[in-house]
Amino acid sequence: MPFAGIAPRRAVQLMALTTLLAAYCAQLVGALKPNVPLLVAAAAGGLALDLYLQHRQPGLLSLLSRVRFDVMVRQLLRDMLILFGLLQIDGIEPLREQSALTVMLLSSYLVHFLIQGVTIMVRRDRTVPIVTRNVDVSALGLAPAPPRILARRSSHRLLYLSVPVTVGLLTTAATTDAVWGVLGLGISLALSGGGALYLATWLLPAKRTADDERVREWFAGWLQEYRPTVGLYFSGGATSAYQANMWVSTLAALDGKPLIVLRERFMVQKITATDVPIVCLPKVADLMLLEHSTLKMLLHPANSGKTSQVLRIPTIKHAFTNHGESDKLSSCNPYAKAYDEVWVAGPAARARYQLADIGVDDRDVVEVGRPQLAPIRPYAGPPPAGGLTTVLYAPTWEGWDGNPGNTSVVLAGENIVRELLADPRVRLLYKPHPLTGSVDPRAGEANKRIQAMITEANAAMVAEAAAGGQGAGGRGAERPGPEAAAELARVQAELDELATTTFRTGADEVERMLMQSSPEAGRAEAVQAATAAWEEAYWASLPAWEHQIITDSRPGIYACFNVADVLISDVSSVISDYLTSEKPYAVANTSGMTEAEFKAEFPTVRAGTILGPKAKQIPALLEAVRDPEHDTLVRARAELKEHLLGPSEPPSLVRFNAAAVALCAKADARAARIEARGESDIPSQRRDAAEELELEPEEPAGV
Known part of the structure; x- marks a missing residue:
């Protein structure tokens, strides 16, 4: 390694960084001596490296910007060193030629500042107060975004426009002919000036974005x-979109007109494919527009610092659904x-x-089941005799509190995987939580070691089969033909076309609003069918004997449930979700508790096999999965399923919809009471409070 103890990245x-600084030093030496070849090589190499880093290592350049060594300073220093070198070279007239080059160079920077000012004006104009998706915005007359190099990539623009300048000045240094420098600077000035004028056309009425007041009036009319x-x-961070996505299909299936309300602009594109209209209201004042709408209730899959803002609206009832249920705090x-009602899956959460004893009134707790678990198929019996047993190991992440029992990856993960890989009749699916590490x-490092173990096990089976052996259980030889990969590619393309919108690289949020207008009728059903086809093609494209490491968003956890014979996980909502299938499962106990204490503390584990840190219970678990006579927890799983998720009849979606209808009725009843009293249902002081909230600093998203 070039630097011992330092990560490769x-x-x-x-x-x-060292090379970039060395280029400046070499350029300085070349200018002082003067040494024209060194000056030319160092300046050209420095610019080329800067351009490369802009594309490949933008994080490094952002660090340089923090210490005020940004792209402007770097390029200005590079240009000044070239001009200084020209002063030292014989054959270039300082007053007649050098001064002209200097004036033109300064002019090029002035034009850069001009285009930067126009860029700021255009970006402000194209920042709308309300962002939408699946909503017809044609009435706003939105225009496509300007080229990205002009509007949003100032660093790239400066470097690209500096190329003709640097080439011209260095050619002048090599030939002592100032014409080349004038030519390069002239090209840069022409391109910069033309770019500024072209970008300014987005400030003309034909391309200008509707002002904030007009957008708000349009949104009120749309409501x-x-x-x-x-x-x-x-409301949440970039990695938390899954918390909302798990409820989107349920929302779409409810009686009434559904709507998704977001607070962060980036989240609009992170919501899964759906026909439900999506609106993003970053400011509290715009959020309060919902008070005058027909919206009666909101589901809340997570708590966040901005939740309290929407709870101020008295015309809307609020139900907390959470994004998963487990025995964790x-x-x-x-x-x-703080919510009007807390919706839980079954009696277990109510009792929890x-x-x-946190102040939640039992009368406000409503059991609705988990409608989104419908795609999980029920237990269909043990794996075929003599065939492979598919084990899904899906550990959760380490959490925020430092509790070693949160995840099994650190203390037990490698032992669990080692025991599973030692059984020649096991096919392992490893799907770690995306936040692991x-x-x-330590969790991240353990995760890497586990993946390395699985990769090595696959390679060993292939090598043994290639050597003429039987492999592990006769595995390692057969693989699906090319037609399986072709079919996967075909359905992948169909799914991507249905589920995603392809934007050009320069598209901004206004252009995306324009492109993601009202969806075609039936698109959601088509996406669902395409997803099912993709999952089938995905599993068919993989060797049936091969262990798999699954870290992408697809296939989802429910698709993995459906192909697994047994689940190994930690105390998390994964367990309660998996229980809907009534298949065998195991839970790793790395908490330091005894098995009895563990079961008493976490009721969701009581119908599963408890694994210690050394995972010595794996052979007995596999035996119970393969032979139903050894599976003594069948009845316990059925009872625990009902305790956690509620009864199978009526179906969860029916109960969920009934709860939504009832909560909407409460909103209607409240509105009727207000109207009967003849009082305003909008206290005037709340308007002032909304304005005050706009001045408060942003709070971090919660869980």
Whole structure:
């Protein structure tokens, strides 16, 4: 390694930074001596490296910007060193030629500042107060975005426009002919000036974006026309979109007009494919426009700092659904008492809230099941005799509290995988939580080691089969033909075409609003069918004997449930979701508790096999999966399923919809009471409070 003890990525960054600084030093030496070849090579190499880093290592350049060594300073220093070198070279007239080059160079920077000013004006003009998706915005007369190089990539623009300048000045240094420098500077000035004029056309009426007041008036009119009744409210970070996405299909299936309300602009594109209209209202004042709409209730899959802002609207009822239920404390957050109702899957969660004693009234807890678990197929019996047993190991992440029992990856993960790989009749599917290692580096390192173990096991089976052996259980030889990969590529293309919108690289949020207008009728059903076809093609494209590491968003966890014979996980909502299939499962106990204490503390584990840190219970678990006579927990799983998820009849979606209808009725009843009293249902002081909230600093998203 070039730098012992330094991660490869850091080593590359350090090497690039060292090379960039060396180029400046060499350029300085070349200008002082003067040494024309050294000056030319160092300046050209420095510019080329800067351009390369803009594309390949933007993070490194952002660090340089923090210490005020940004692209402007770097290029200005490069140009000044070239001019200084020209002063030292014989054959270039300082007053007649050098001064002209200097004036033109300064003019090029003035034009850069001009285009930067126009860029700021255009970007401000194209920042709308309300962002939408699946909504017809044709009435706003939005225009496509200007080229990205002009509007949003000032660093790239400066470097690209500096290329003719640098080439011209260096050619002048090599030939002592100032014409080349004038030519290069002239080209740069012409391109910069033309770009500024072209970009300024987006400030003319034909391309100018509607002002904020007009957008708000349009949105208020759209609300009156669409008349939403049920909605989903979500605010969170970039990695938390899954919390909202798991409820989108349920929202779409409810009676009434659905609506998704977001608070962060980037989240609009992270919501899964859906026909439900999506609106993003970053400012509290715009959020309050919902108060005058027909919206009656909002589902809340997560708590966040911005949740309190929407709770101020008295015309809307609020139900907390959470984004998963487990025995962990986070499933009983005291914030839940702020909502009108808390919707839980079954009796277990109801009891959990009462045991937690956090102020949630039992009368406000409504059991609705988990409608989104419908795609999970029920238990269909043990794997074929003598065939492979598919084991899904889906550990959760380490969490924020440092509890070693949160995830099994650190203390037990490698032992679990080692025991599974030792059984020649096991096919392992490893699907770690996407946040694994984000808090505790040990979890990230253990995750890498586990993946390396699985990769090595696959390679060993292939090598043994290639050597003429039988492999592990006769595995390692057969693979699906090219037609399987071709079919996967075909359905992947169909799914991508249905589920995603392809934007050109220069598209901004206004252009995306324009492109993601009202969806075609039946698109959601088509996406669902295409997803099912993709999952079938995905599994068919993989060797039936091969262990798999699944880290992409597709296939989802439910698709993995359907092909697994047994699940191994940690205390998390994955367990309660998997229980809907009534298949065998195991839970890793790395908490330090005894098995009895573990089961008493976490009721969701009581119908599963408990694995210790050394995972010595794996052989017995596999035997119970393969031979139903050894499976003594069948009845316990069925009972626990009903305790966690509620009864199978009526179906969960029916119960969920009934709860939504009832909550909407409460909103109607409240509105009727207000109207009967003849009082305004909008206290005037709340308007002032909304304005005050706009001045408050942003709060971090919660869980």
